[in-house]
Amino acid sequence: MIILGVDPGLTRCGVGVIEAGAHRRLSFIHVDVVRSSPDQSQDLRLLAVYEGLSEKIERFAPDAVSIERVFAQDNRNTVLGTAQAAGMAMLAAAQRGIPVALHTPTESKLAITGNGKAEKAQVERMVARILGLNEPPKPADAADALAVAICHALRPQGALQGGEREQHLTPAQRQWAMAAQRSRRGGSGRNADRGM
Amino acid sequence: MIILGVDPGLTRCGVGVIEAGAHRRLSFIHVDVVRSSPDQSQDLRLLAVYEGLSEKIERFAPDAVSIERVFAQDNRNTVLGTAQAAGMAMLAAAQRGIPVALHTPTESKLAITGNGKAEKAQVERMVARILGLNEPPKPADAADALAVAICHALRPQGALQGGEREQHLTPAQRQWAMAAQRSRRGGSGRNADRGM
Numbered sequence: 001m002i003i004l005g006v007d008p009g010l011t012r013c014g015v016g017v018i019e020a021g022a023h024r025r026l027s028f029i030h031v032d033v034v035r036s037s038p039d040q041s042q043d044l045r046l047l048a049v050y051e052g053l054s055e056k057i058e059r060f061a062p063d064a065v066s067i068e069r070v071f072a073q074d075n076r077n078t079v080l081g082t083a084q085a086a087g088m089a090m091l092a093a094a095q096r097g098i099p100v101a102l103h104t105p106t107e108s109k110l111a112i113t114g115n116g117k118a119e120k121a122q123v124e125r126m127v128a129r130i131l132g133l134n135e136p137p138k139p140a141d142a143a144d145a146l147a148v149a150i151c152h153a154l155r156p157q158g159a160l161q162g163g164e165r166e167q168h169l170t171p172a173q174r175q176w177a178m179a180a181q182r183s184r185r186g187g188s189g190r191n192a193d194r195g196m
Numbered sequence: 197m198i199i200l201g202v203d204p205g206l207t208r209c210g211v212g213v214i215e216a217g218a219h220r221r222l223s224f225i226h227v228d229v230v231r232s233s234p235d236q237s238q239d240l241r242l243l244a245v246y247e248g249l250s251e252k253i254e255r256f257a258p259d260a261v262s263i264e265r266v267f268a269q270d271n272r273n274t275v276l277g278t279a280q281a282a283g284m285a286m287l288a289a290a291q292r293g294i295p296v297a298l299h300t301p302t303e304s305k306l307a308i309t310g311n312g313k314a315e316k317a318q319v320e321r322m323v324a325r326i327l328g329l330n331e332p333p334k335p336a337d338a339a340d341a342l343a344v345a346i347c348h349a350l351r352p353q354g355a356l357q358g359g360e361r362e363q364h365l366t367p368a369q370r371q372w373a374m375a376a377q378r379s380r381r382g383g384s385g386r387n388a389d390r391g392m
Contacts, residue, residue, distance in 0.1 A: 072273075
């Protein structure tokens, strides 16, 4: 299963592609940043992001597109552009019939490090280890795109399918499932499902 | 000159089309609402909005697309979806090389009634009068899409071209130009250019 992760942004939009094989074995395929120039008008910037993301989706033909969720409480100066960049990713996937999943940064950190509040450097080290890379992926800010792809690959099935498989989860997976459930219920601050 | 106005929204996205002829004579062409179902996932909703708007743009071949500007301070429960719907309109226009303009609700009210804080009913009556309609356009919430199209048609050229024509403006147009300038300088609250 090929998963394409997106860390949405208007100026820099991270893209990370992984393959999830048998026994949750994950391998690295691609990481890059799609850019648009702040000198251009908003419509041309969105067109650049849309075309860049569409090209990646065409090239890697993912089975799923996993996008970092945007929250209305995020940085006011950039949140609308970030949400619109996420919208470009959703549209490009939907036009090709590819399922879209949204995961919060907390879900990604929890899935990758077992700690939803892990530091950025720790997440980058674990992303490299999980993917069998000798060093953290470059560019550094694209590591978040790989992280949200990995998050989707490692998500406990129980969290998505009513909990019937939760008895087989590791403690970290169970913690993840509980956080994801809280998130869907809308009960835990920034993790609440008030994003897009 | 054909102008297609968009009042962005995810559940209901207003579309209004007008023709601006000689001597700023405006005539009504079309008004409608593009919808997406809250029961669908976000990616499929954005696809529906994108396809609906693209169909309108194909059908009416506007010379400009005028979109109501979204602000990060707007209703937290809907602002991200609204911004993404605006993004779909911008993308659909940019893909066809059609210029996009963003206007604030205050700019629209000022252009149409001479009062940036006019009540909704007054704006609707003036939209009908300007377009020579016997009654306010239906559906009512699509009147905002006509308003932002009219706003673009009536915008004082001076406000966009360095003020060299401002001496020819009516008092209402001069007031509009000053508000637009303040808005671009980022100095007046919700009108500040912090939207997308």
